Structures are given as C-alpha cells and as structure tokens.
Amino acid sequence: MNTPLNSFRTQPDDRGHFGQFGGRYVAETLMPLVLDLEREYRKAQADPAFAAEFDDLLEHYVGRPSPLYFAPRLTEELRLLADSQGNPGGGAQVWFKRDELNHTGAHKINNCIGQILLAMRMGKTRIIAETGAGQHGVATATVCARFGLPCVIYMGAEDVKRQAPNVFRMKLLGAEVIPVTSGGATLKDAMNEGLRDWVANVHDTFYIIGTAAGPHPYPEMVRNFQSVIGKEARAQMLSRVGRLPDLLVACIGGGSNALGLFHPFLDDPSVKMLGVEAAGHGLDGDQHAASLLGGSPGVLHGNRTYLLQDEDGQITEGHSISAGLDYPGIGPEHAWLKESGRVDYTAVTDDEALEGFQLLCRTEGIIPALEPAHAIAAVTKVAPTMPRDSIVLMNLCGRGDKDIFTVAEKLGVEL
Amino acid sequence: MTRLTTTFAAPRPALVCFITAGDGDTAANLDALVEAGADVIELGMPFTDPMADGPAIQSANLRSLGAGTTTADVLRYATDFRARHPQVPLVLMGYANPMVRRGPEWFAEAAAQAGVDGVICVDIPPEEDFDSPWALGPALRAHGIAPIRLATPTTDAARLPQVLDGSEGFLYYVSVAGITGKQQALIESIEANVARIKQSSDLPVAVGFGVRTPEQAAAIAKVADGVVVGSALVEICGEYGAAAPAKLKELTSALAAAVHTARQEHAA
Numbered sequence: 001m002n003t004p005l006n007s008f009r010t011q012p013d014d015r016g017h018f019g020q021f022g023g024r025y026v027a028e029t030l031m032p033l034v035l036d037l038e039r040e041y042r043k044a045q046a047d048p049a050f051a052a053e054f055d056d057l058l059e060h061y062v063g064r065p066s067p068l069y070f071a072p073r074l075t076e077e078l079r080l081l082a083d084s085q086g087n088p089g090g091g092a093q094v095w096f097k098r099d100e101l102n103h104t105g106a107h108k109i110n111n112c113i114g115q116i117l118l119a120m121r122m123g124k125t126r127i128i129a130e131t132g133a134g135q136h137g138v139a140t141a142t143v144c145a146r147f148g149l150p151c152v153i154y155m156g157a158e159d160v161k162r163q164a165p166n167v168f169r170m171k172l173l174g175a176e177v178i179p180v181t182s183g184g185a186t187l188k189d190a191m192n193e194g195l196r197d198w199v200a201n202v203h204d205t206f207y208i209i210g211t212a213a214g215p216h217p218y219p220e221m222v223r224n225f226q227s228v229i230g231k232e233a234r235a236q237m238l239s240r241v242g243r244l245p246d247l248l249v250a251c252i253g254g255g256s257n258a259l260g261l262f263h264p265f266l267d268d269p270s271v272k273m274l275g276v277e278a279a280g281h282g283l284d285g286d287q288h289a290a291s292l293l294g295g296s297p298g299v300l301h302g303n304r305t306y307l308l309q310d311e312d313g314q315i316t317e318g319h320s321i322s323a324g325l326d327y328p329g330i331g332p333e334h335a336w337l338k339e340s341g342r343v344d345y346t347a348v349t350d351d352e353a354l355e356g357f358q359l360l361c362r363t364e365g366i367i368p369a370l371e372p373a374h375a376i377a378a379v380t381k382v383a384p385t386m387p388r389d390s391i392v393l394m395n396l397c398g399r400g401d402k403d404i405f406t407v408a409e410k411l412g413v414e415l
Numbered sequence: 416m417t418r419l420t421t422t423f424a425a426p427r428p429a430l431v432c433f434i435t436a437g438d439g440d441t442a443a444n445l446d447a448l449v450e451a452g453a454d455v456i457e458l459g460m461p462f463t464d465p466m467a468d469g470p471a472i473q474s475a476n477l478r479s480l481g482a483g484t485t486t487a488d489v490l491r492y493a494t495d496f497r498a499r500h501p502q503v504p505l506v507l508m509g510y511a512n513p514m515v516r517r518g519p520e521w522f523a524e525a526a527a528q529a530g531v532d533g534v535i536c537v538d539i540p541p542e543e544d545f546d547s548p549w550a551l552g553p554a555l556r557a558h559g560i561a562p563i564r565l566a567t568p569t570t571d572a573a574r575l576p577q578v579l580d581g582s583e584g585f586l587y588y589v590s591v592a593g594i595t596g597k598q599q600a601l602i603e604s605i606e607a608n609v610a611r612i613k614q615s616s617d618l619p620v621a622v623g624f625g626v627r628t629p630e631q632a633a634a635i636a637k638v639a640d641g642v643v644v645g646s647a648l649v650e651i652c653g654e655y656g657a658a659a660p661a662k663l664k665e666l667t668s669a670l671a672a673a674v675h676t677a678r679q680e681h682a683a
C-alpha cells in the first residue's frame with residue numbers, strides 16, 4: 001500500500017494554526033484588523049498583478065536573485081578540521097545563499113516589499129514597524145521612502161545604543177525612530193509598542209512585522225514573501241550541481257530567514273535542516289535567546305509558540321550578542337517543525353558566533369552579520385562530520401557592516 | 416444569582432474599579448475602593464508584556480513584578496478580599512500567558528477557590544476560545560466563573576455575535592480603539608455602541624478606557640450599566656504608594672456619587 005506523502009508545506013490551517021501553535025491571540029480591537037488583513041492578503045495572493053509587481057521590485061530594486069556561492073576556502077578549512085576530528089577525507093562542501101547582497105544588506109527587505117505592496121492595496125497611508133538589529137527597520141524605512149509613505153520605527157532603547165549606524169540610516173531614509181524604554185528595552189518591547197500604536201491607529205496604519213511571528217496571517221505571509229530565498233536556492237542548486245543539498249542551515253531570531261530558505265525544501269525528504277538559535281552565554285543559565293531549546297510553549301505577540309518565560313508565565317529577557325536574535329519567542333511554524341521532527345534545532349554561544357564571524361572574514365572575504373555568524377558557527381561544527389561529497393547550504397542572510405562596533409568592542413579594539 | 420448578576424440587577428449603574436495586584440498595599444487599596452463605593456472590583460494580574468495598556472498601567476505592572484508579585488500572590492489577594500467582602504464581585508483581568516501557564520483548568524479552579532466571579536482575558540479572542548487546549552472560557556464556565564469579553568469600536572455587527580457567544584457576567588465595552596490611558600471617546604459614540612450591543616444581548620454593558628473624572632463617569636452612567644475606571648486609580652497607586660488608600664477613597668467616592676446618581680439627574 002502506498003502511504004500518502006505527508007506534506008509539511010500545507011500549514012497553517014485556516015485559523016492560522018501550525019499544529020497546536022500559531023493562531024490569533026490579540027486584543028479584540030485588533031481582531032477585525034487581522035481578519036481584514038487576511039482577507040486582503042488572500043486577494044493579493046490570487047492576483048497575478050500583485051505577484052508581478054513583487055517579482056519586478058525584487059529583481060530591479062532589491063537585486064534578486066541573490067547568488068548561490070560555493071565557499072572554497074571555508075570548505076578547505078573545515079576539511080582540515082574533519083581530518084583532525086576523526087573524519088579523515090570528510091567534510092562537506094559549504095555553499096551560501098547570498099542574501100547579504102540584497103539592497104539594505106539582509107533578507108528583511110524581501111518581506112518589506114511584499115508587505116508595503118499589500119499596505120498600499122489596502123489604502124493604508126502610514127507604516128509602522130519594530131526592529132531589533134535595525135535591519136528590519138532599515139528595510140521598512142527604505143520601502144517607505146521608495147513609495148513615499150510616512151514611517152515610524154519602534155526600537156528598544158538598548159538596541160538604539162547597540163546599533164547606532166542603523167538608527168542613523170533609518171533617519172536618513174526619513175523614518176521616525178522611537179526608542180522604547182519599557183521592559184528590557186529590546187525587540188520584544190519594541191513589538192509591544194508597535195502593537196499599541198496599531199491598536200490606536202487602526203484606520204490608516206499598516207504594521208509591517210519583521211519576522212515570521214505575530215498573529216495569523218503574519219507568520220504565513222512573512223514566510224511566503226521570504227520563500228523567494230529557498231525557491232531560488234533550490235533552482236540554483238539543481239542547475240549548478242544537478243542535485244539538492246543535504247543540509248540547510250540558518251540562524252533564527254523570529255525565524256523568517258530560516259523559513260524562507262527551508263519552506264520550499266520541506267517536502268524533499270533527503271534534505272535535512274538545522275535552525276540555529278542564540279545560546280548567548282550558554283543554555284544552562286538564563287542569558288540566552290534560545291526559545292525552542294531553552295523555553296516552553298506560551299502566548300505572546302499574537303501567537304502560541306515557544307517562549308522564554310518563568311513558571312508564572314512572565315516573559316524573561318533573552319540575551320544574545322546579536323540584537324537580531326535577542327527575542328524571547330520564535331515564529332509558530334518553527335515550534336511546529338520542531339515538534340514534528342522535520343527540522344533540527346541547535347544553539348550557538350556569543351563566543352562561537354564571534355569565531356564564526358572572524359572565520360568567514362578571513363577565509364572568504366565576506367563580513368557577515370552577527371546573526372548568520374551563528375549559522376556559520378553551527379556549520380563549522382556539523383560540516384566536518386559529513387562526507388566529502390555532501391553539500392551544506394547556509395543562508396548568509398545579512399552583512400556585518402552594522403556589527404563592526406559590537407565586534408570591535410568584544411575583541412577589545414577601540415575604533 | 417451570582418454576585419455579578421445581583422450587582423447589575425440593581426436599579427442604579429455600577430462603578431467598576433481597576434487596580435493592579437501587587438502594586439502597593441493591595442488589601443488596603445482594595446478596601447479603600449469598596450468603602451468609597453466601588454460596586455465591582457477588577458484586579459489586574461501583572462504581566463511583563465501588557466500590550467493593550469498605556470504607560471500608567473504598564474508602569475503598575477512593572478512595579479508589581481519588580482516587587483516580586485507571583486500568580487500565587489494574586490490568588491491570595493483575591494482569597495483574602497473574598498473573606499473580607501463576601502458580597503462584592505471580584506473580577507481578575509489580565510493577559511493569556513500568565514492565566515494559561517499551568518493550563519486553563521488549573522487557573523479556573525484556583526480562581527474559583529479564591530472566590531473570583533469573573534475573568535477578563537485581554538488576548539484570547541472568541542476564535543481561540545473554544546477548541547484549543549488553551550481555551551479559557553469553557554474551563555471558567557465549568558467552574559462557575561463568568562468569562563467577560565471585550566467589545567470595541569472595531570467590533571462590527573458581523574463579529575458581535577461571536578464575541579457575545581459564551582460571554583457571561585457583563586460585556587466590557589472598550590470605548591476607544593486604543594490602549595488604556597488618557598484618550599477619551601465621545602459620549603455620542605459610546606451611546607450608539609452601547610445601544611447596538613444591547614440590541615443583540617441581555618448582558619449588562621460596562622464602559623471603560625479613558626474614564627478619569629466624575630463628570631465623564633456620570634455621562635457614561637446615563638447610557639450604560641457600568642463605568643470602569645482604571646488608569647486614574649492606578650496612577651494614584653503609583654504616585655502615593657503607602658498613602659494611596661486615602662487618595663483612592665477621595666476619587667472613588669466622587670466617582671461613585673456621580674455614577675450612582677447619574678440617572679436621577681437625567682430623570683429630573
């Protein structure tokens with residue numbers, strides 16, 4: 001008897017549930033809005049003109065498709081490690097999906113293009129967003145400038161300090177940056193403030209959420225906009241090497257770049273996947289941002305997912321050297337992919353990420369963002385254990401210009 | 416009849432007073448509200464991420480959590496309140512995560528044991544409140560606690576029946592599309608919306624968000640069954656600390672007088 005293929009690509013259901021995760025856990029004031037957003041998104045999905053405009057902007061404004069790049073010297077370096085670590089003659093080929101080459105320097109812009117087109121379709125005249133590392137804020141400010149819409153960015157006051165260059169960029173692009181001082185003054189607090197603004201300005205405002213989290217339809221919508229990464233990568237792999245990769249690796253803050261890469265491959269059983277969370281100072285303490293590996297299910301920011309929380313359900317402050325990974329939750333689809341066993345998850349410490357960061361600078365002449373530096377660190381652990389003819393494809397989802405001050409400080413260098 | 420239905424069956428409108436549990440001397444503050452004429456107490460369960468609240472209640476949440484308030488503490492405040500005030504309805508208000516952390520069943524049972532009459536959970540909409548493992552409404556109803564839902568200016572005619580379905584105790588009409596705090600709605604809009612809700616439901620309707628003064632409270636009491644005051648009281652807790660009870664009494668007495676006599680003036 002034939003077992004029907006159990007697809008991993010049909011989530012969520014029509015209420016936004018990924019298994020027991022996801023959903024629409026928002027205050028009543030927002031409910032009619034998220035329902036309206038879903039209706040409008042479905043209409044846009046069915047409209048070929050919407051897809052055509054999205055594709056056109058991705059090609060000519062963002063610079064897609066992004067290259068698929070084989071990293072020869074990093075591969076060599078990891079093969080030396082394989083030799084010395086008991087896998088002589090082993091060591092996978094390492095390939096990168098170069099989304100750090102996008103306009104504005106990260107994958108975030110893919111999603112922003114999609115959402116601002118939707119906002120304009122809906123007749124919204126004001127855009128708000130939250131940002132952690134500032135990459136999503138910069139991408140949002142960019143598309144707002146491109147389409148002439150006023151833009152307000154909420155950013156934790158702590159992150160405003162850590163990511164000064166991006167704050168300046170957003171201002172140059174005409175956005176108003178509002179530092180958020182409540183709570184730990186990082187990404188989750190910025191998201192609270194974004195939701196508060198939205199509730200108070202429901203009629204004219206569109207909230208561009210920056211990751212695959214929030215109330216339905218955001219997790220699905222952001223994933224779909226970001227899936228351009230995996231669709232391109234899949235086609236590029238097939239045309240370049242004639243086969244699919246063996247392992248996909250991506251870092252996870254809220255999970256959008258990872259889902260963007262993973263989703264188009266979910267029903268390819270030979271392709272394994274590894275999501276990399278931020279282990280901060282280590283998973284044993286509470287100074288990390290690994291919601292899946294160090295958290296438990298709860299409700300925050302409109303969806304049910306894994307959270308960093310105490311026994312009373314109070315959200316705890318995560319820590320990561322990377323402002324973009326420092327979020328106490330994770331997109332609900334990852335929670336479901338973890339429970340279903342389709343994707344493996346691991347975590348990488350601040351120190352390991354710093355080493356990955358420097359390794360890539362040295363071996364490939366690419367300065368990565370601290371977020372994908374976590375993925376690099378994971379690749380340096382797993383690639384040496386794999387056979388020589390296997391292929392690891394990592395999402396190099398952001399460049400590191402914004403992080404050089406943080407890295408300099410960690411390395412004890414004064415700029 | 417439950418404490419809530421008894422209270423709202425009275426001919427005069429009800430004053431509903433909100434403070435955050437664990438922000439100052441909670442027992443003394445609650446007693447001050449009751450002594451000054453509050454008809455229903457809404458006790459806020461502190462949460463790290465009060466998304467629907469403005470600066471005043473956000474700060475109260477942080478003060479309370481900063482002082483170490485736990486869920487057990489909140490339930491103890493409720494239990495002690497019930498012992499001191501056997502007749503006054505007590506409603507817990509808060510966010511989903513602290514309420515469902517140990518499961519809806521656990522929470523409903525603990526709240527029932529503490530003598531709680533109703534629960535307002537800000538961020539579990541009716542769409543998530545029936546078949547999910549975290550549906551709170553069914554567990555509350557099973558323990559005789561009223562799930563009190565919110566309706567807002569954005570709750571249109573198509574959604575209202577869903578919001579009302581399974582609601583008990585009273586319906587909380589949030590008069591502004593916004594967060595708690597200072598913004599105020601026009602009385603005409605409140606009147607129209609309360610009338611709209613009343614056409615679809617027999618539940619009493621209490622109106623809140625942005626109500627600060629006795630004058631505003633009186634105007635609303637003319638058109639609604641209850642008036643909810645929160646931020647103005649919470650600000651007093653924040654400003655006066657241990658000296659808050661006397662100040663709470665002052666404002667609450669004025670509010671209670673205004674609310675309780677609003678319809679008499681209207682008739683005169």
Ligand SMILES: Cc1ncc(COP(=O)(O)O)c(C=O)c1O
Nearest residue numbers: 135253254255256257324371398
């Ligand atoms: C370069 C980069 N990568 C990753 C992330 C994390 O987000 P996500 O997990 O949604 O991809 C961020 C967030 O700011 C980022 O800037």
